[in-house]
Amino acid sequence: MAKQTTDTVSATKIGETPKQVVHPEPQYRWMNQSREWGTRVLPGEKGLTLDSLNVGIYGEIPQRWDDQGRNPRGAIPVKGALPIGYSVTSKTELWAPSAAQLYEEAIQRRWAPATDVPWSTVQPLPDDVETAICQVCTEISQYANTDIEVITSWQHRMSYGYHEVKQFLATASLDAARRYEALRKRALINGGGLGLEPMGQVNRVLLESRGGWTETVSALALIRGLFLVTMCEYLLRHAYNEAERVIYSYVIQDVSRLVNYGLDHLQYSIAHDDERLNAITTMVAIGVAMHNRDLRDPVLREALAIVFGGGVAGARKEGMSIFFDFMDDFRKRHLELRRWLKLPADPASLPLGYRPRDAK
Amino acid sequence: MASTSLLFPSVEWLQAVREVFNTSEQYRGTGSGRCDCLVGLKVDNELFRVDFEGFGCESVKEASQADLDEADFYIEMPSDEWKAMLDNIRTNGHAVGEYTINTLDLGREEGIAHSTHGDQYRQDLFVRYNQTMQFFFDASSRVATTYERA
Amino acid sequence: MKAVKAEENSVELDLSWMDQHGSWNTRAEPGKYGLTLADIEVGDYGDAPIESDNLTGRARGSKPRPESMRLGAYTVRSKSDIWVENASFLYEEALQRQWSSATDVPWNTIEPLPDEIEQAQCQMCTFLTEVEFVAGDVPARWISSTTPDFFEARQVLLAQVMDESRHMDVFRKRALANGGGLMRATGATAGFVGGIDLSRDFTEMSARLHISGEGAVLTIFRMGELMAYNDAEKTIYRLCAQDEARHVAFGVMHLRYMSQQAPERREEIHCYLDEAEVGMLSDAANPAARIPQTSESLCILLGGGKDKFDEGHNKLIAIRRRQLREYRKRVIAAGFGERFENGRSRLSDLLEQAAA
Numbered sequence: 001m002a003k004q005t006t007d008t009v010s011a012t013k014i015g016e017t018p019k020q021v022v023h024p025e026p027q028y029r030w031m032n033q034s035r036e037w038g039t040r041v042l043p044g045e046k047g048l049t050l051d052s053l054n055v056g057i058y059g060e061i062p063q064r065w066d067d068q069g070r071n072p073r074g075a076i077p078v079k080g081a082l083p084i085g086y087s088v089t090s091k092t093e094l095w096a097p098s099a100a101q102l103y104e105e106a107i108q109r110r111w112a113p114a115t116d117v118p119w120s121t122v123q124p125l126p127d128d129v130e131t132a133i134c135q136v137c138t139e140i141s142q143y144a145n146t147d148i149e150v151i152t153s154w155q156h157r158m159s160y161g162y163h164e165v166k167q168f169l170a171t172a173s174l175d176a177a178r179r180y181e182a183l184r185k186r187a188l189i190n191g192g193g194l195g196l197e198p199m200g201q202v203n204r205v206l207l208e209s210r211g212g213w214t215e216t217v218s219a220l221a222l223i224r225g226l227f228l229v230t231m232c233e234y235l236l237r238h239a240y241n242e243a244e245r246v247i248y249s250y251v252i253q254d255v256s257r258l259v260n261y262g263l264d265h266l267q268y269s270i271a272h273d274d275e276r277l278n279a280i281t282t283m284v285a286i287g288v289a290m291h292n293r294d295l296r297d298p299v300l301r302e303a304l305a306i307v308f309g310g311g312v313a314g315a316r317k318e319g320m321s322i323f324f325d326f327m328d329d330f331r332k333r334h335l336e337l338r339r340w341l342k343l344p345a346d347p348a349s350l351p352l353g354y355r356p357r358d359a360k
Numbered sequence: 361m362a363s364t365s366l367l368f369p370s371v372e373w374l375q376a377v378r379e380v381f382n383t384s385e386q387y388r389g390t391g392s393g394r395c396d397c398l399v400g401l402k403v404d405n406e407l408f409r410v411d412f413e414g415f416g417c418e419s420v421k422e423a424s425q426a427d428l429d430e431a432d433f434y435i436e437m438p439s440d441e442w443k444a445m446l447d448n449i450r451t452n453g454h455a456v457g458e459y460t461i462n463t464l465d466l467g468r469e470e471g472i473a474h475s476t477h478g479d480q481y482r483q484d485l486f487v488r489y490n491q492t493m494q495f496f497f498d499a500s501s502r503v504a505t506t507y508e509r510a
Numbered sequence: 511m512k513a514v515k516a517e518e519n520s521v522e523l524d525l526s527w528m529d530q531h532g533s534w535n536t537r538a539e540p541g542k543y544g545l546t547l548a549d550i551e552v553g554d555y556g557d558a559p560i561e562s563d564n565l566t567g568r569a570r571g572s573k574p575r576p577e578s579m580r581l582g583a584y585t586v587r588s589k590s591d592i593w594v595e596n597a598s599f600l601y602e603e604a605l606q607r608q609w610s611s612a613t614d615v616p617w618n619t620i621e622p623l624p625d626e627i628e629q630a631q632c633q634m635c636t637f638l639t640e641v642e643f644v645a646g647d648v649p650a651r652w653i654s655s656t657t658p659d660f661f662e663a664r665q666v667l668l669a670q671v672m673d674e675s676r677h678m679d680v681f682r683k684r685a686l687a688n689g690g691g692l693m694r695a696t697g698a699t700a701g702f703v704g705g706i707d708l709s710r711d712f713t714e715m716s717a718r719l720h721i722s723g724e725g726a727v728l729t730i731f732r733m734g735e736l737m738a739y740n741d742a743e744k745t746i747y748r749l750c751a752q753d754e755a756r757h758v759a760f761g762v763m764h765l766r767y768m769s770q771q772a773p774e775r776r777e778e779i780h781c782y783l784d785e786a787e788v789g790m791l792s793d794a795a796n797p798a799a800r801i802p803q804t805s806e807s808l809c810i811l812l813g814g815g816k817d818k819f820d821e822g823h824n825k826l827i828a829i830r831r832r833q834l835r836e837y838r839k840r841v842i843a844a845g846f847g848e849r850f851e852n853g854r855s856r857l858s859d860l861l862e863q864a865a866a
Contacts, residue, residue, distance in 0.1 A: 021827055021865035023820045030694055030803040031629055039691040041683075047612035050679050053686050071695040072639040072682060078697035084647075084707050104612050107676070112605040114544035131528050141569045145658050148668065149567065149582075153654035155671070156647040163643070163678065170646060170675035173653075177668040178605075180661065181547065184569060185538065188550045194532040194572035200581065203567060207581050298524040305523075316523060390614040391749050393606035394543055396599075414543050462748065463735045466832070480839030481762045487732060488603070488755040491748060 033076055050164060051100035063091045063272075065161030073161050088158040092273040094213055096264035099164040102257050106171035111250050113182035121242040122190050129240065132306035132315075135195035136235065137187035139300055140251070143228060144179035146203040147258075150220065151176065154213050168261060175254035182247050199297045201290040202227075209283060214269050218280045219287035221262025222337055227291070229255050230330040231304070234322065238308045266341055281343050292351045295327075324357065331356040365506035368446065369403040369439075373505065374410065374420035381499040382416040391491030397482075399493070400427065400434025403442050410496070412489070417496060432482040433473045435461065443507055446500055454498040461497060462490055532571040547598035547662060562587040562659040570659045586656040590771040592712050594763040597662035600756055604669035607756075609749050611680035619741040620688045627739060628690045630810040635685035636693045637797055637804050639678055641727075644699040644706055644795075645719055645757065646674035652712050666760055673753040680746050687742075696803055698794035704785055706795075713768055713775070714782050720761020722786035725840055726796040728754040729833045730808075736825060737811035758840065765844035780849060783841060787856045790837070791830065791863055798829045830864035 036057045044052060054061075058074040065073075068083035088094050096102075125133070151173040158166050187194050202224050209216045229252055236248040269276045295301065301323055306312055308326075309319020331347075331354060338345035347355045366373040381387050394414055400423060401408040409423040409431060421427075428434050437445070441464075448459035458467060465471040465486070473486040486493065538550040550556075555571040564570070564587075566578040586592050594600070623631070649667040656664050685692050701707055706723060709715035731754055734747020769776055790796060797804035805826060806819075812829075813822025838850060838857055849855040 021824070023823045026806045026809065026816070026819055027802055028806060028816075030633055030806065031626070033694045034632070034691050037691050038689055039686045040689045041686045043612075043617040043687075047610070048615070048617045048683050048687060049612045050683075053682060055686075058686060058692070069695070069697055069700050070640045070643065072636060072692055075636050075640070075692035076694040078695045078700075081697040081700035082702055084699075084701045103675075103679075104610075107608070107610045107612070110605075110608050112544070112602070114546045114602055114605070117545070119540040119545045128528070131531065134531065135527065138569055138572050142567060142572075145567050145569065145661075148664070149654045152650040152668075152671070155650040160643070163682075166643065166646070167675040167679060170650075170671045173650070174668050174672040177665050180569075181665065185545050185550050188536050188538045188552060188555055189540075189545060191535055191537050192531075193534050193536040193555070194569050196527050196530045196573045197566065197568040197575045197578055199575070200566065200578060204579060204581050299527040302523050302525060302527070312523065312525065390609050390745070391607065391752060394603055460735060462732055462751075466733060466736065466828075469828075478839065478842065480836065480843040481759060481766075482843075483839070484755050484759060484762075487728065487751055488759065490752060490755075 035074060035076055046104065049100070049104045050167065051104070054100070061091060061095070062161065065089055065091075065159040067159065067161065070160045073163065086157060086159045088154070088213055091162065092214075092269045092276065094158055094162055094165045094265065095268050096165065096168075096261050097268060098264045099168040099261060102261055103164065103168040103171055106168070106175065106254075106257055109253055111178065113178055113185055113247070116250075117182065117185075117246045118242050119185075119189060122186070122244075123241060124191060125240055126311055128306055128312045129310065130190060130192045131195070132303040133190075133240070133244075134187045134192035135299060135303035136307060137183040138195040139198045139303075140228065140232075141180050141183040141187070141194075142198050142200070142203070143224065144176045144183065146200075146206050147176035147220075147224075148173055148180065150206045150216060153207075153210065154216070158213070172254075172258050172261070175258070179251055179254065182250070186244065186247060195303075196299060198300065199294045201293045202287065205287045205290045212279070214265065214276060215279060215283040217262045217265055218283040221259045221266065222284055222334060223287045223291050225255050225259040225262060226333055226337065227330055229259060230326060230333065233329075234304070234308065234326040238322070263337065263341070270341060277342070280341075284338070284343060288354055289351060292354050295353060328356045328358070365504040367509060368442070368505050368507055369401070369406050369408065371408065371420060371422055373500075373503065374401075374408060376503040377496065377500045378410075378417045378420050380502045381496050384499065384502075387495040387499055388415070389495075392495060393492070395489045395492040397432040397485045397489060398430060400431035402428070402434055402436035404439045412492065412496075429476045431475065432485045433475045435472050435486075436474055437464070437472055439507070445497070446505060449498055449501045450505065453501050455494060461493055462487075530573045532573055543602070546602045547665070548602075551598065558589055558593065558660055558662070560589050562589075562657040564657050564659045567658055570661065582657060584655055584657040586652065586660070586712055588772075589660060590768050590775075592652075592656055592660055592663045592764065593767050593771075594663055594666070594760055595767055596759075596763055597666050600760055600763075601662065601665040601669055604666065604673065604753075604756055607752060608672070609676070611676055611683055611746075614749070615680065615683075615745050616741050617683075617687055620684075620743075621740060622689060623739055624815065626810060626816050627814075628688060629693070630807040631688075631739070631743075632685045632690035633693045633803060633807040634797065634811065635681040637696055637698065637807075638681040639685065639692070640695050641699050641795060642674050642677040642681065644674075645724065646671045646678065648706055648709075648715060648719060652715065656712075663764075666756075670757050670760070673757070677750055677753065680750070684743065684746060694803065696794050696801065698801075713764065713779065716761050716764050717779060717782040718786055720757055721765065721783075721840060721844070722790065722837060723795055724754055724757045724761070725837050726790070726798065726833045728758055729829055729836060730797055733812070733825075733829050737808065762840050762844045765846065769845040776846070779846060780854065783846060783849065784854070784856075787860065790834065790860055796833070798826060798833060827865050831861060834860055834864060 069081045071077040232248040239245040305315035305319035305323045308322035309315040395412045399410045407423040409427045411418040475483045565580040565582045731751035738744040809822035812825040
């Protein structure tokens with residue numbers, strides 16, 4: 001390289017005398033290389049958001065992104081780079097139009113279990129109630145563990161061109177980490193501890209549907225996510241202290257975002273890929289069957305009934321009645337969302353234990 | 361702002377800065393957060409220790425060389441450079457340009473943040489908590505300061 | 511429907527599960543920082559095993575079910591492979607210091623800049639948008655392979671994935687906020703053998719990512735104040751530097767733990783460090799290295815224009831030296847300092863070459 005000038009700067013090694021340096025002749029070959037110069041996105045009411053950047057070529061989201069590197073969408077790509085190994089390369093496999101907005105919403109609604117939960121409001125409870133709450137915490141904590149493992153096992157497989165989805169999933173996995181942490185903390189703060197490991201058939205569905213992200217999302221949104229949100233709504237109504245109310249409120253918000261992403265993606269995928277509907281229908285049917293197996297186990301049902309009924313005595317009557325109300329609400333929502341997605345939604349097609357009580 | 365000027369460097373001056381830092385919401389803004397570390401200050405030959413715990417400054421004290429050995433890192437500048445930094449903060453309400461502690465550190469071959477233990481993990485707390493440290497010194501903008509001993 | 515009704519009416523509580531739980535009478539106490547992860551390390555709930563036999567994903571300390579299926583397929587089950595002693599602390603710190611690129615950056619302070627400055631800024635932003643999420647993709651992959659018995663370390667990595675996501679988006683935002691746009695990608699993080707992406711071992715990956723890679727980028731972020739032209743850019747670099755310092759801290763503390771608990775791997779780690787040093791001034795992943803695309807951009811930004819290129823180059827040399835010195839100190843802190851005494855390290859040569 002041609003040498004332009006020399007200069008003296010301070011030591012090249014610590015404590016050594018200064019040496020002359022040689023300044024290279026700049027080539028500036030990288031200058032004036034842009035696919036679209038002149039973009040100026042201004043901040044709006046919500047600041048400068050990720051979705052607002054999708055202008056001009058930067059907003060062109062292709063149906064396929066086969067680039068195997070980390071070329072930012074809209075930049076001039078590097079050709080012939082060694083592949084990283086992305087396998088989710090089609091827009092119908094992961095895209096949700098709301099991903100960027102959900103990403104920003106997640107950041108604005110961030111929280112810290114250590115300091116945002118009023119832990120001092122947790123007071124001693126009867127042993128049967130504390131045991132039941134701790135069992136529920138153990139269940140939700142393990143759900144969160146599965147969410148973490150599922151989401152993080154997919155992130156690195158998703159093409160860089162769909163960065164909004166990758167970024168939203170970064171918030172979703174941190175949300176799951178907070179759930180894991182917050183519920184564990186609740187279990188360990190009040191003289192209880194963790195309970196019995198859950199059954200985990202839905203966990204299995206989520207982990208073993210690793211052949212396709214859309215299929216995983218089907219179970220994540222329509223079964224696990226919706227079930228957890230509905231359960232936390234009931235737990236919120238029957239919380240024993242302000243700390244629990246805060247935890248359940250945050251969990252509802254966080255998981256609802258994941259469900260929203262899921263529904264948005266499923267709708268997009270079904271609308272743009274003729275073959276998706278059948279695959280999603282099959283996946284949901286498998287998920288429902290596995291969830292039904294989980295529900296046949298008495299542990300979660302009885303723990304919730306004790307929490308809702310104020311103890312073992314109350315669980316036999318009122319508590320179990322509230323549990324069935326909760327299950328009805330969940331199943332009805334599940335069927336409504338199936339209809340919205342144009343999936344088969346006849347209650348008669350569901351396993352017996354999975355049908356709403358008033359289903360015709 | 362205190363009506364009587366306090367001498368820099370002194371425990372009284374650091375105490376006044378600590379109070380402003382601990383009680384003003386503006387120093388809990390973006391980039392702040394929990395901060396647990398022991399910071400030494402070296403102004404010519406005078407030594408001080410500043411303990412940060414949780415979300416505030418726990419204490420300020422005069423320090424010995426042994427305290428400096430114990431500190432996660434210490435910030436060392438000649439008194440005239442401390443004065444230039446504090447004057448800049450006073451004029452602007454916070455450090456600007458080359459007077460942020462980050463830039464002052466970068467502008468010198470060996471930096472302004474040092475340690476006697478040589479443990480870079482602990483010395484890196486200067487970076488991990490940089491905004492908290494900057495907020496602490498920015499709080500001095502609201503403390504009347506004199507550099508002349510009466 | 512009848513069957514469901516019947517189920518409701520014939521409810522009998524089993525309740526045998528109420529006697530099956532982890533240790534009872536656990537009462538974690540919130541401290542002055544709330545209820546932290548460290549506060550719930552009580553009794554056997556705080557004991558991360560040396561080797562984990564948890565293959566079902568159960569929460570550490572819960573009562574295992576004998577019939578549970580082995581869903582985990584975890585490859586990271588040895589504590590020394592991923593552990594850091596201060597994980598709880600780093601995680602809580604990360605949550606407390608989260609920020610929003612949409613609302614915490616004063617975007618309205620950005621004013622039009624001379625074209626050459628804007629182009630240099632946009633080229634750097636393109637590079638950073640490109641490389642920042644390597645540290646999102648890769649840790650995510652390892653999180654999914656790590657037993658939840660080591661959840662404290664996983665939590666830190668999950669926070670890192672989020673941090674990197676924010677870094678990726680903040681530099682994209684800066685590139686598009688001032689009349690510029692994205693420029694040419696560098697391919698700095700392609701699938702190289704010996705690269706960060708395709709490492710087959712967590713510690714190998716961490717040595718490359720956290721110690722050499724992010725360590726070098728941390729210095730760049732710290733230098734951001736010297737190449738920022740408005741408060742928005744200063745804020746971006748300052749906040750990114752704090753995040754990056756946490757990631758580097760994870761790497762240093764993991765290597766330190768590993769070197770103490772698995773001394774048989776020390777020689778292997780030295781080999782990773784050997785490779786890292788070879789690439790320090792030539793690897794495209796270090797923007798201060800000799801790749802013209804990034805180093806020329808930095809010289810323009812640090813100097814203040816093409817006409818002050820040499821001035822910028824002097825500052826770039828200072829950055830390179832600083833990167834190398836800080837790398838040296840971090841490797842010493844991690845417990846591998848002998849390489850600088852026994853002639854194994856190439857750092858002295860690199861310090862010499864930094865001025866070239």
